[in-house]
Amino acid sequence: MFNKLFKKTNGTKALPQQLTTDKIPQHIAIIMDGNGRWANKRLLPRIAGHKEGMDTVKKITMAASKLGVEVLTLYAFSTENWKRPTDEVQFLMKLPVDFFDTFMPELMAENVRVNVMGYHDALPLQTQNVVKQAMETTKNNTGLVLNFALNYGGRAEIISAAQSAMRELLAENGTVEQLTEERLAAHLMTSSYPEPDLLIRTSGEMRVSNFMLWQIAYSEFYFVDKHWPDFNAADLTEAVATYQHRTRRFGGISK
Numbered sequence: 104m105f106n107k108l109f110k111k112t113n114g115t116k117a118l119p120q121q122l123t124t125d126k127i128p129q130h131i132a133i134i135m136d137g138n139g140r141w142a143n144k145r146l147l148p149r150i151a152g153h154k155e156g157m158d159t160v161k162k163i164t165m166a167a168s169k170l171g172v173e174v175l176t177l178y179a180f181s182t183e184n185w186k187r188p189t190d191e192v193q194f195l196m197k198l199p200v201d202f203f204d205t206f207m208p209e210l211m212a213e214n215v216r217v218n219v220m221g222y223h224d225a226l227p228l229q230t231q232n233v234v235k236q237a238m239e240t241t242k243n244n245t246g247l248v249l250n251f252a253l254n255y256g257g258r259a260e261i262i263s264a265a266q267s268a269m270r271e272l273l274a275e276n277g278t279v280e281q282l283t284e285e286r287l288a289a290h291l292m293t294s295s296y297p298e299p300d301l302l303i304r305t306s307g308e309m310r311v312s313n314f315m316l317w318q319i320a321y322s323e324f325y326f327v328d329k330h331w332p333d334f335n336a337a338d339l340t341e342a343v344a345t346y347q348h349r350t351r352r353f354g355g356i357s358k
């Protein structure tokens with residue numbers, strides 16, 4: 104069964120048959136949407152959808168790692184999500200605690216390195232601590248980077264990066280004109296990662312909701328109707344297969 108569905112690559116990875124080895128996205132970013140609707144459909148409270156969504160995070164992390172993806176960025180909580188009812192916000196803030204409590208052994212076994220980007224200071228102390236601990240525990244892992252965007256907003260990130268780049272320039276007696284794209288990008292929270300090749304959004308909505316606004320300038324977009332708790336490894340493969348058939352021109356023309 105395994106041999107029929109997967110083909111061996113020259114590395115240690117085994118790829119699903121419909122994928123080619125040469126165009127695996129280095130960085131996949133996902134807007135995990137539809138937890139609430141998933142729960143509503145089942146007459147469950149919204150938090151049941153978030154809980155199920157947490158399990159999907161683990162499954163998709165493992166699947167992305169097996170495909171050889173280098174960075175997986177997941178939009179877990181936006182700077183706008185504080186507008187939600189207090190009990191839902193509290194539940195969402197506890198999810199990283201549950202997630203790392205439950206899945207850390209599997210993340211370690213898969214050689215996953217955890218990063219959390221966003222404005223940490225505004226998070227509850229327990230969440231800040233667990234996030235710090237997860238990054239510390241996994242810091243020597245060399246496999247997939249699992250990058251959570253937590254209390255993250257794209258516009259706020261660009262402003263912070265511009266301010267920080269300008270501060271650096273002023274300290275060097277530089278000028279405003281020296282603020283280049285490269286310099287600004289070096290101050291983004293993702294400065295050590297490649298830009299996302301593929302942006303996936305679940306649940307049928309076709310918008311970017313303030314997610315990685317700078318970094319997705321040339322990303323390929325993939326929208327799928329399934330709600331996040333139903334999204335699975337086969338759906339990820341399908342998204343990557345679609346990506347592999349796209350022609351990326353980065354503003355140029357096809358060869």
Ligand code: FPP
Nearest residue numbers: 135136137138139140156157179198199202
């Ligand atoms: C969007 O669905 C989802 C979120 C705002 C939260 C996403 C969080 C998870 C999937 C779990 C994250 C896990 C960890 C470990 C941090 P929605 O609530 O907006 O759904 P709706 O649009 O159907 O209401």
